[in-house]
Amino acid sequence: MVWDFKLFHITHSRYLLHDTGGADHPETPERLRVIASALAGLNGCCRLLTVEPTPPEKEWLLTVHAAEYLLRFEEVALSGRSYLGHPDNQLCYESFEIAILATGAGLTGIDLLEKEAGSRVFCSVRPPGHHAEKTVALGFCFFNNVAIAARYWQIKYARRRIAIIDFDAHHGNGIQSTFEEDPDVLYVSTHEHPTFSFPGTGYAEEIGTGAGEGTILNIPLLPGAGDAEVKNAFVEQIIPAVEKFRPEALIIAAGFDGHQLDDMSGLLFSTELYGYLGRKIAALGDRLCEGRVISILEGGYHLPSLGASVKEYCRGIMERRK
Amino acid sequence: MFVTNFMTEPVHTVGPEASLSQVKELFGQRKFRHLPIVDQSGRLIGMLTDRDLRSAYPSGLMDENEKKAYLKRFKEMKVSQIMTETVAKLTPKSTLDDALLLFDRSRVGALPVVDDQQKVVGIFSIRDLLAAYKQLFGLGEKGSALIVVQDDGKPRPLTRLTEALENRNVLFSQLIRDVLSRPDNGLGLIYVRVHTHNLSGVHAALAAAGFYAVTPEAS
Numbered sequence: 355m356v357w358d359f360k361l362f363h364i365t366h367s368r369y370l371l372h373d374t375g376g377a378d379h380p381e382t383p384e385r386l387r388v389i390a391s392a393l394a395g396l397n398g399c400c401r402l403l404t405v406e407p408t409p410p411e412k413e414w415l416l417t418v419h420a421a422e423y424l425l426r427f428e429e430v431a432l433s434g435r436s437y438l439g440h441p442d443n444q445l446c447y448e449s450f451e452i453a454i455l456a457t458g459a460g461l462t463g464i465d466l467l468e469k470e471a472g473s474r475v476f477c478s479v480r481p482p483g484h485h486a487e488k489t490v491a492l493g494f495c496f497f498n499n500v501a502i503a504a505r506y507w508q509i510k511y512a513r514r515r516i517a518i519i520d521f522d523a524h525h526g527n528g529i530q531s532t533f534e535e536d537p538d539v540l541y542v543s544t545h546e547h548p549t550f551s552f553p554g555t556g557y558a559e560e561i562g563t564g565a566g567e568g569t570i571l572n573i574p575l576l577p578g579a580g581d582a583e584v585k586n587a588f589v590e591q592i593i594p595a596v597e598k599f600r601p602e603a604l605i606i607a608a609g610f611d612g613h614q615l616d617d618m619s620g621l622l623f624s625t626e627l628y629g630y631l632g633r634k635i636a637a638l639g640d641r642l643c644e645g646r647v648i649s650i651l652e653g654g655y656h657l658p659s660l661g662a663s664v665k666e667y668c669r670g671i672m673e674r675r676k
Numbered sequence: 677m678f679v680t681n682f683m684t685e686p687v688h689t690v691g692p693e694a695s696l697s698q699v700k701e702l703f704g705q706r707k708f709r710h711l712p713i714v715d716q717s718g719r720l721i722g723m724l725t726d727r728d729l730r731s732a733y734p735s736g737l738m739d740e741n742e743k744k745a746y747l748k749r750f751k752e753m754k755v756s757q758i759m760t761e762t763v764a765k766l767t768p769k770s771t772l773d774d775a776l777l778l779f780d781r782s783r784v785g786a787l788p789v790v791d792d793q794q795k796v797v798g799i800f801s802i803r804d805l806l807a808a809y810k811q812l813f814g815l816g817e818k819g820s821a822l823i824v825v826q827d828d829g830k831p832r833p834l835t836r837l838t839e840a841l842e843n844r845n846v847l848f849s850q851l852i853r854d855v856l857s858r859p860d861n862g863l864g865l866i867y868v869r870v871h872t873h874n875l876s877g878v879h880a881a882l883a884a885a886g887f888y889a890v891t892p893e894a895s
Contacts, residue, residue: 378844378877440819441845442873485873492819493873524873527818552873553818578891617876620891655876 360401361672362466363393364459365478372453372480373446374494375436380618380655381444381481381494389478389651392661393668400672405466407458407477410502415457417505418498418532423489427453427496443491453481453496460503460605463648468511474636474671476608476664477650484526484607484652485553493524493553499650500607501532504539507603513646514538517601519592520545521584521631522609522652523619525556525572529607535566540599542592544584546612546619547574571595577620581627584612588634596638603646604639610654610663618655628663632670647671679775680768682808683789683798689714692721692756699755700729710786712796713759719794722759725785732758765790766800772808775800813869814849820871823878825887827853827863833887837866840885846878847871865890 370383396402415424430438431450437443459477467475483499485492504516518533520526520543533539541562548554562570573587596604610628612621639647649671654660689712690699699711703726713722732753734746764782766775766789778787779802786801814820827833834853841848852867866887870878879889 378874378880380874380876440872442819549822550824552821552875554815554820555818576891617879618873619875620889 359672360403360470360473361393361396361668362463362473362475363390363402363404363478364407364463364466364475365390365404366406366455366459368448368452368455369478369480371446372449374444379444381653383480384657385654385660386478386480388657388661389664392665393476395665396668396672399669405462407455407462409455410458410461410506412454414461414502414506415454415497417509418488418501419486420489427491438491438496440492442494443496444494445496449481449496456481456483457497457499457502460499460648460650461506463650464503464507464511464603467646467648472645474645474668475648476668476671477648478664479651482609482652483650484520484522484529484609485524486528487531490528492528495528498528498532500526500605500652501529503605503648503650504533507605508538513602515599515601516540516603516605517596517599518542518605518607519596519635520607520609520652521612522607523612523616523621524552524609524653525574526607526652527553527555530555530560530570530572533566534560534562534570535564537565537569539566540569540571540596540601542571542573542595543607544573544575544587544592546579546621547576550577551619569599575621578622580614580622581624581630584623584627585630588631593634593638597642601643603643604635604648606635606647606649607652608649608664608667609652610660610667611656613654613656613659613663615659616654616656618653625659625662625666628667629670632667633673634670636671636673677771677773677812678768679766679770679772679789679800679804679808680798682772682804683766683800684708684804685798687712687788687796687799689718689796690724690755691715692754692759694755695751696729696732696753696755696758697751699724700733703729708786708799710784710799710801712788712799713755714796717793718796720763720765720788720790720796722756722761723763723784723788724755724759728758728760763788767791768797772805772812775805779805812850814871815869819873820849820869821875823868823870823875823882824890825866825868825882826890827866828886829863830886833866836885837868837882837887840881840887841868841870841878844877844881846874846881
């Protein structure tokens with residue numbers, strides 16, 4: 355079966371140049387190579403269009419991050435040091451500029467969606483973003499790609515109410531801390547339970563604060579949880595929460611490290627689960643926000659299952675459910 | 677590991693002659709609920725809690741006349757009349773473990789810390805104990821995960837485990853070998869809190885040393 359609408363795959367060859375030092379660092383350029391070749395296998399069943407992002411203006415980074423953090427990051431990268439803050443956050447001379455370009459993928463994707471309603475967007479970026487906070491690099495993340503995309507959508511296109519769904523195996527502490535007092539952004543995350551999982555946040559009791567109380571939904575899963583637990587969370591909690599919130603756009607923090615072969619978590623998701631998530635998310639986006647859904651890569655480190663899972667997810671989001 | 681690093685100091689104290697209405701005012705203004713009572717040289721002679729004070733205060737169930745008479749008496753009462761004289765206490769050399777065991781035995785919410793002359797140098801509450809263990813267990817900041825592995829039954833498990841982590845520059849905080857609650861196979865569990873996102877690298881290092889993570893179900 356051939357679908358007549360487009361899948362924009364937003365990525366850039368410069369993303370491969372973000373050097374995390376080799377050794378056993380799992381966040382490697384190879385991740386994007388396996389995704390690109392897996393998605394090439396989708397051609398024939400949809401129009402796969404690879405698009406390069408435009409580098410964003412720095413003002414968009416400043417909607418989430420502090421100016422002094424940008425200066426510090428740039429200085430560390432250009433001075434030739436090998437990491438920012440914690441040895442996990444390995445970088446190279448070009449990393450500052452590449453991390454900016456990574457935030458650009460979401461912005462370019464949003465521009466495309468606003469021009470061509472009905473198309474689908476998947477952004478394959480490095481470095482990932484959901485652990486990065488206003489002034490902190492954490493867990494391989496430097497700039498919070500998803501949070502910046504949300505602010506861009508709000509400011510440039512006046513889509514005020516944004517829902518973010520994060521199915522990475524780890525809690526997106528940076529997305530949560532950006533929006534926990536903001537009633538206009540819903541953040542929903544499934545992740546391995548914070549006791550057993552990096553970074554140790556995302557307890558169900560964290561529900562947002564002040565005006566944002568009730569706009570954070572954390573669904574921790576114990577190690578060993580698999581497809582059944584996630585499907586149940588989607589049907590029982592996530593879909594009703596997003597429907598009730600009535601978003602004007604959906605952003606997906608798409609991490610694939612919950613896969614059973616990925617040892618970055620103790621979750622046991624199958625490849626097929628990501629197809630299920632793609633279908634559910636696309637249907638939700640079509641029903642609530644005229645298809646304004648953008649997915650941005652977070653984690654996923656076991657290369658064969660990363661490629662297969664992203665392909666399955668994209669196949670899922672291309673299957674339109676009327 | 678010593679309570680002095682985590683106790684509250686300086687600590688507010690009153691003498692035994694202080695009136696209950698003075699103390700009531702003090703509890704109302706400040707955010708503490710435990711008050712050491714000291715003599716003129718600052719030596720501990722008792723403790724007074726907000727609960728002691730509430731018990732001494734007229735009950736809402738009393739009729740008005742009864743209440744008035746009681747209130748008059750309350751205002752004249754002195755701390756020494758209702759304080760607890762035999763109190764459990766810590767010293768500057770007490771460890772957090774000492775405090776935990778003492779809290780468990782004495783069933784109080786806070787313990788005074790006294791020096792050799794019985795002078796009060798601080799107060800240590802259950803909340804202080806929680807904060808201390810939170811810090812020592814590495815729970816205070818974002819960026820860590822608990823790894824649970826099974827003791828493999830071979831010699832020197834902790835040496836091999838810490839060597840595997842330190843050889844790869846993995847920062848870790850809590851390291852606990854549970855020697856008391858052993859499952860059927862007789863081998864205990866080892867808990868280690870690692871401060872890194874590279875859990876893949878941690879698992880590889882531990883596997884090379886013969887350790888495998890266990891899930892909550894298996895443990």
